[in-house]
Amino acid sequence: xxxxxxxxxxxxxxxxxxxxxxxxxxxxxxxxxxxxxxxxxxxxxxxxxxxxxxxxxxxxxxxxxxxxxxxxxxxxxxxxxxxxxxxxxxxxxxxxxxxxxxxxxxxxxxxxxxxxxxxxxxxxxxxxxxxxxxxxxxxxxxxxxxxxxxxxxxxxxxxxxxxxxxxxxxxxxxxxxxxxxxxxxxxxxxxxxxxxxxxxxxxxxxxxxxxxxxxxxxxxxxxxxxxxxxxxxxxxxxxxxxxxxxxxxxxxxxxxxxxxxxxxxxxxxxxxxxxxxxxxxxxxxxxxxxxxxxxxxxxxxxxxxxxxxxxxxxxxxxxxxxxxxxxxxxxxxxxxxxxxxxxxxxxxxxxxxxxxxxxxxxxxxxxxxxxxxxxxxxxxxxxxxxxxxxxxxxxxxxxxxxxxxxxxxxxxxxxxxxxxxxxxxxxxxxxxxxxxxxxxxxxxxxxxxxxxxxxxxxxxxxxxxxxxxxxxxxxxxxxxxxxxxxxxxxxxxxxxxxxxxxxxxxxxxxxxxxxxxxxxxxxxxxxxxxxxxxxxxxxxxxxxxxxxxxxxxxxxxxxxxxxxxxxxxxxxxxxxxxxxxxxxxxxxxxxxxxxxxxxxxxxxxxxxxxxxxxxxxxxxxxxxxxxxxxxxxxxxxxxxxxxxxxxxxxxxxxxxxxxxxxxxxxxxxxxxxxxxxxxxxxxxxxxxxxxxxxxxxxxxxxxxxxxxxxxxxxxxxxx
DNA sequence: CACCGGTTTATTTTT
DNA sequence: TAAACCGGTG
Numbered sequence: 049x050x051x052x053x054x055x056x057x058x059x060x061x062x063x064x065x066x067x068x069x070x071x072x073x074x075x076x077x078x079x080x081x082x083x084x085x086x087x088x089x090x091x092x093x094x095x096x097x098x099x100x101x102x103x104x105x106x107x108x109x110x111x112x113x114x115x116x117x118x119x120x121x122x123x124x125x126x127x128x129x130x131x132x133x134x135x136x137x138x139x140x141x142x143x144x145x146x147x148x149x150x151x152x153x154x155x156x157x158x159x160x161x162x163x164x165x166x167x168x169x170x171x172x173x174x175x176x177x178x179x180x181x182x183x184x185x186x187x188x189x190x191x192x193x194x195x196x197x198x199x200x201x202x203x204x205x206x207x208x209x210x211x212x213x214x215x216x217x218x219x220x221x222x223x224x225x226x227x228x229x230x231x232x233x234x235x236x237x238x239x240x241x242x243x244x245x246x247x248x249x250x251x252x253x254x255x256x257x258x259x260x261x262x263x264x265x266x267x268x269x270x271x272x273x274x275x276x277x278x279x280x281x282x283x284x285x286x287x288x289x290x291x292x293x294x295x296x297x298x299x300x301x302x303x304x305x306x307x308x309x310x311x312x313x314x315x316x317x318x319x320x321x322x323x324x325x326x327x328x329x330x331x332x333x334x335x336x337x338x339x340x341x342x343x344x345x346x347x348x349x350x351x352x353x354x355x356x357x358x359x360x361x362x363x364x365x366x367x368x369x370x371x372x373x374x375x376x377x378x379x380x381x382x383x384x385x386x387x388x389x390x391x392x393x394x395x396x397x398x399x400x401x402x403x404x405x406x407x408x409x410x411x412x413x414x415x416x417x418x419x420x421x422x423x424x425x426x427x428x429x430x431x432x433x434x435x436x437x438x439x440x441x442x443x444x445x446x447x448x449x450x451x452x453x454x455x456x457x458x459x460x461x462x463x464x465x466x467x468x469x470x471x472x473x474x475x476x477x478x479x480x481x482x483x484x485x486x487x488x489x490x491x492x493x494x495x496x497x498x499x500x501x502x503x504x505x506x507x508x509x510x511x512x513x514x515x516x517x518x519x520x521x522x523x524x525x526x527x528x529x530x531x532x533x534x535x536x537x538x539x540x541x542x543x544x545x546x547x548x549x550x551x552x553x554x555x556x557x558x559x560x561x562x563x564x565x566x567x568x569x570x571x572x573x574x575x576x577x578x579x580x581x582x583x584x585x586x587x588x589x590x591x592x593x594x595x596x597x598x599x600x601x602x603x604x605x606x607x608x609x610x611x612x613x614x615x616x617x618x619x620x621x622x623x624x625x626x627x628x629x630x631x632x633x634x635x636x637x638x639x640x641x642x643x644x645x646x647x648x649x650x651x652x653x654x655x656x657x658x659x660x661x662x663x664x665x666x667x668x669x670x671x672x673x674x675x676x677x678x679x680x681x682x683x684x685x686x687x688x689x690x691x692x693x694x695x696x697x698x699x700x701x702x703x704x705x706x707x708x709x710x711x712x713x714x715x716x717x718x719x720x721x722x723x724x725x726x727x728x729x730x731x732x733x734x735x736x737x738x739x740x741x742x743x744x745x746x747x748x749x750x751x752x753x754x755x756x757x758x759x760x761x762x763x764x765x766x767x
Numbered sequence: 768c769a770c771c772g773g774t775t776t777a778t779t780t781t782t
Numbered sequence: 783t784a785a786a787c788c789g790g791t792g
Contacts (some may be wrong), residue, residue, distance in 0.1 A: 107781085108781045108782080109781045109782080110781085110782085111781085112781085135781075135782065136781095136782075137781095137782045138782085159782090161782080162780075162782080232782050233782095235782080236782095264781085267781075296779080297779085297780075297781075299778085299779065299780080300779090300780060300781085300782095302781095398778075398779075399777095399778055399779070400778085400779085401777090401778095421780090455768095458768090458769085460768070461768090462768045462769085463768085464768085465768095579782085580782060581782085597778095597779065597780090598779080599778095599779050599780070599781085600779095600780095600781095602781085603781090621778055621779080623778070624778085633779095634779095637779080659777095660776085660777065
């Protein structure tokens, strides 16, 4: 068994031992924060006789929570299943299952994920007869979520949008409640509401949690921070770990200010800096530091490593994006020849679509790889359909699931019928299920017959669930619904059928974990697990190269890292170029990517790339230019061009590579110029195409292609 | 109601 | 390029 004090440096020891009062640990990349967290928990239990039930440890991912539980088990040999080591959302679900009736929901509430949320918004827009073109449902969602967090902000919107939001938000929220559904944000917001309104519940949890720990604190949003404050009792034994330089989820509401304000909010909070890096070479740390220095308002950290300088960072510039992939593939092969394993290597990129060329090339060259976080198992259509059936079986009045599967497989119940049914149901305050049975509904005879058959199907399935064991029941389900037959008629059906059969395991596991007589409770619990753990599934393959986005790489480490497609507009993304805050987040993303590396870091890009179907000329990413050239070894096209040293802005001759006369420049604008448009506001020229240019505007507008000499465009002088 | 074909649009996404 | 979406036809 591992010892509690083994391999801890002075600062880490301090973070483990300072158990009373608020403590903030600033944990630089690779500084061993998970070790500190788990040792601290072990220390509390082992040396201070704190009962394991009295500790609350909150993480952001299930993976992190499981990792923590595992390590605690290895340190102490105690069972961890009952412990409160979980994500914000699981913790909230656990609290709400016991107390949500106080808020007027049923304890068998179902949790819907982000995709469902978007779909639901779309459905509601349609039902309210609002024009979905004013804002697309996808763009509307974040606004609705913000309003849920703080309803008063609705007043900040200007009119066309405001009245729109005033209509849709209450309708959306009412729909959720009427159907006993919670979205991810509800889990947080309703838990807060519960704790605020119900003194007994609040005191119950204050008695329960003597020590609270929060991981990745830089990624908390305001609501999560409020929840943490609410759960922390008078003794204020709150320990947070985080690193502002690794905050990369602002676009989802995380707020770096939370970590910056912590010492202010919790008076007398101890601050501990973990600056020794156990992961990377000094060359890599230095380079990462050069990049992150570009961000303003940052508390300077001084990460150091005892690993020495190691290898130089290689910057390879390819002619085309195919050449780039080719280079990466060849380099991987030679690294493997040198003794690295495929699993030591990761290829990181900013946007998912970049992975394609690399996939193609790796297949051709027989390099084994896996793409992580692409399309998770539980997001597949067939799984979501079956999940909807299961939700309907728990709650036939769930209108959202009803609509999703009433005509899946096709039962001749079309959009018009569903619309009419919906209208009638909302007018009469009935669920869709009950509306079908109402003799006054305005539907055609044919439609009623078909809908009634569907209702009966759900009731039959409820019966069968009571009679059959879970694996058997899943087969009954796909059989009676006709889903199986539909799949058999489809070329890809075989795989999808097998996917559905995988659900048997989820059900059996839920049954094992939640021993109860009531099968509907087990089913409810399984549906919760699916909703909250959808990302986790990924069965890890052994000894393969990992391809993933920079976001997905957070928290991981690899001996060899390739950061690819380092081109202006791709990374940093052009949408972010005109906004300082967004650009800083991109820079943190670069920092996160670089600091994943233990030994060898490769930065690559290409001069020509297919962007949205057309071949574009690309320039080097700002972030590569921010690394001092003495740390880089130039390869590929870079090698041909002599790089001047010790210059901040490196100016060098670009080889004139077959550029048609209409491309690249015109008399009006150049790439990177800042402009002002009379209706779209400020923007940046991302590309010049003859008389036209592609211009990136901020949020609602996005990238537009406009004529450069258009009178509504004006150039703005630099800075 | 289902299917075909033209048009539009284009990050990242722990739960 | 590719996928999602929309509107018209059979």
